[in-house]
Amino acid sequence: MADAIQSNNKPKLPVLEREKLILNGRSMNWITERVCGIIENPQPALWWVLFIPSFIIxxxxxxxxxxxxxxxxxxVWGNSNRTxxxxxxxxxxxWIGIGHAGTLISAILFLTRQNWRTSINRAAEAMTIFAVCCAGIFPVFHVGRVWFAWFLAPIPNANAIWQNFKSPLLWDVFAVSTYFTVSLIFWYLGMVPDLATIRDRAKKGSIRKFLYGLFALGWRGGNRxxxxxxxxxxxxxxLSTPLVLSVHSIVSFDCATSIVxxxxxxxxxxxxxxxxxxxxFAMVLTIMVPARYIYGLQDLITRKHIDNMAKIILTTGTIVGYAYLMELFVAFYSGAKYEMAAFTYRITGPYAWAYILMMSLNVLxxxxxWWKSLRENLWVVMGVSMCVNIGMWFERFVIIVTTLPRMFLPxxxxxxxPSPVDIMTFIGTIGLFLTLFLLFLxxxxxxxxxxxxxxxxxxDPHHEDKEELEDKGVKVERPYQVELDTNKPV
Amino acid sequence: MTKKIKRVYGYLAEFETASKLYKGAEKVRDAGFKKWDCYSPYPLHGLDHAMGLKRSVLPFFVFFGGLIGFCTAVALAYGTQVMIYPTVVQAKPANLATIAAFFPIMFELTILLSGFTTLFGVLALMGLPRLNHPLFASKQFQKATDDKFFIAIEVRDSNFNKEETKALLEGAGGSNIELVEEEI
Structure with a gap:
């Protein structure tokens, strides 16, 4: 065993120790106590201060x-014949876009072995589920006569006519419902061992023991x-990785396959x-930075986690900025006068305020x-996250609302x-999202x-072997590397 | 008062650290046991090797789950649009050449059915849901989901011997060795 690690260390290069993901040398028991304590102890007053208004809203x-x-x-909505x-x-x-960060953290960062995802993936996945719940409300009620929403399901209607499977709107139904279902499975399956932890800590015969035991499905933590x-x-x-990429692609097809x-x-x-x-990611930060503070999770969700998320926001924000500019360039380069007119209208027309808001909040x-000191300042992080939340809403507003009222027929x-009912319903979904998230906490x-x-x-099962090495196994750090080296067929 | 009948499940031994569990597991494996398991609060990578377990067969099931999803989508989209009731929307035909328009449906249903197969497949392979288990009778076993590591050897194993197995677990570094019994 030790030989394998030794041979792996042969080129004696100076290797920096990785930044720790859990600070202050917290033990396993501390982690259990701290996370389960949130559920087992009464909630802080701030929880109620947030929950009651969210619920009422x-x-x-x-x-x-x-x-x-x-x-x-x-x-009663502001929609009209054209818009x-x-x-x-x-x-x-x-809302559906908000969900994507959760799946990115839980699936894509898992496949790329980004271990820092472990502290935030549960909450981010919960956010995904709740955001998709909020998203689902709108298309269902937007069909008009909501009691006919079942027409969306792949079953023939009374005239034996099936859905139009060539329609991007039907693709959307399939994409969003699959996304919700698979995210829910992923979230629940990931939670089973933790539910078992709470079950094992609960008093015998208590309701908590029964309920968590029921949902833990009898998990024992055996290696088999x-x-x-x-x-x-x-x-x-x-499965989730291509799925999450497909969902927003298909949502974009709703727009992109038209000739508008x-x-x-x-x-x-x-x-x-x-x-x-x-x-x-902006939404993950918006809800996790306060939650981390309220529940004292600073040793688990460290500055490094926040720093990494801020870097992802910077990267994707810059990609989005590139897309905005490329859209303008292609409109100009295409030579299509309707295309050019549409973008000129966006930038200089009566919705210019929305375009400027979108550009400054999302891109600037x-x-x-870019500055480390600003990534470490939580007020700045929260401020930028809020800007991005608002900016991304305006991006969708610019895409939808500055295009439809100005089509081919003058x-x-x-x-x-928007009508007051529009505004009320949207604020209602914000309340629903916060309510569900607080109940989750x-x-x-x-x-x-x-x-x-x-x-x-x-x-790491080889941790004690590594302690005996000169460099304390700094070089070979991740368990799976050792596993790859030593896992020869039995 | 009725006398309670107890059935022996097997030995449960505690190991302090992951490294000790790993070494203990290698010893139990080499002693030729088959009906035993290591319990840890998190997935211990490399323990499959130390226990002599094979790679999970789950991907095999999931492949067929996905295939069924794909076939369902082909039947649903192509079958209804081209064969059962062709509808011409916006003068767009539906035939073999327009099959690309059905790709999103095929993709989503493949993923959906694969997801369901993963969930139900893994539950079946893990033998869950099972709401009771003899090991839950052990008080110290509650720590298996917190910070303790255990090896349990079942009495059903043909190599099981009351003294020798206990000695083996002690020799492998186990402590707090307990004969787990369930009330029946």
Whole structure:
């Protein structure tokens, strides 16, 4: 065993020790206590201060907004004959995009072995699920007569006519429902060992023991289980990775497959996906930075995690900026006068304020993250995240609302205004999102306990062998590397 | 008062660290045991090798799950649009040449069915859900999901011997060795 590690260390190069993912030498038991403590102890007053208004906003906003909509008709929204999509679809794309960061953290960073994902993946996946819930409300009610929403399901209607499977809107139904289902499976399966931890800590005969025991499915943590479990996790990550890229691509097809000037571009799928990841990471930071502070999780979600997320925001924000400019360039370069007119209208027309907001919040504000000192300042991080949240909503607003009211027929041209019901419903979904997230913090382990333990140095089964080496095994650091070296067929 | 009947499940031994568990597992494997398991609070990479386990067969099932999803999508999209009830929307035909328009449906259903197969396949392979287990009778085993490591050798194993197995676990570095019994 030790020989294998020795031979791996042969070229004696100076190697820097990696920054630790868990600070202050916290033990496994500390991690369990801290994360389970959030569920087992009463919530801090701040939780209630946030929960009660969120809940009221969700109930009033969605309850009133949707009841009034259904009982009266979609005319109560600001949508008109030309701007058929308006705010509802802006909100749909906004929320579905938020979800993408969760899947990126849980799947793509898993496949690329980014171990820092372990501290944030649970909360980010929860955010995905809740964001997709919020997103789903809009297209379902946007169909108009919501009691016919089942027409979207792949079953023939009364005249034996099937759905139009060539339509991007139907692709959307498949993409979003698959995305929701697979994300839910991924989230739940990842949570089973942690639910078992809470079950094992609960008092015998208590309701908590029963409920968490039920959902932990009798998990025991045996290696014969872990072995299959790890394979399932890998498979789900591998399935989710193309899935998440497909979802926002298909959402962008709703626009890109039409012949509307300003929409009919091939850059849309990558541009939408980058924007989704960008907006999603901003939302992860918006909810995790306060949660980390409120629950004292600074040793698990460290400055390094925040720094990494800020770097991703910078990267994807710059990609988004590139896409904005490329869109303009291609409109100019195409020589198509309708295309040029659409973009001139966006920049100089009555919606110029939205375009300027989008550009400055999405492209300029993340550029602050080039400086390490600013990435380390949590106020700046929160400020930029809020800017990006707002900016990404305006990006979708610019795409949808500055295009539709200005199509080929001048007789249709009209300035779009949202109605109060539009605004109410959107605020209602913000309330719903926060309500669901706060309930998640209260009832479910918000940090992946099992995976975080795995990132500790002593979790490596070869840790004690390495301690005997001269450099304490600094060079070979990750368990899987040792495994690759020594795992010869039995 | 009725007398409670107990059934022996096997020995449970605690190991302090992951490294000790790994070495202990190698010893138990070399002693030729088959019905035993290592318990840890997180997935211990490399333990499959130390236990002599083979790679999980789950991908095999998931491949066929995905294939069924793909075939469903072909039947659903192509079958209904081209064969059962062709509908011409916006003067766009549906035939073999327009199959590219069905790719998103095929892709999504492949992923969806693969996802379901992964979930139900892994539960079946892990033998879950199983809400009770003899090991839950052990008080110290509750720490297996916190920070302790265990090896349990079942009495059903043909190599099991009350004294020798205990000695083996002690020799492998196990402590707090307990004979786990469940009430029936």
């Amino acid at each position: 969700a109930i009033v906003g969605l309850g009133f907004g949707l009841t009034y909509l259904v009982s009266t008709g979609v005319g 058929m999509w308006g705010w509802p679809i802006v909100n749909f794309i906004f 289980q872990w072995s299959h479990y790890e394979m399932a996790y890998l498979l789900l990550a591998a 000037p300003g929409w009919h571009t091939t850059i849309f799928p990558p541009y939408f996906v980058a924007g989704a990841v960008f907006g999603g 504000s993340p550029q602050l993250f 007789g249709d041209w009209k300035y779009y205004d 209260k009832f479910l382990p918000c940090i992946n306990i099992a995976e975080v333990k795995w990132t500790l140095l002593e979790s």
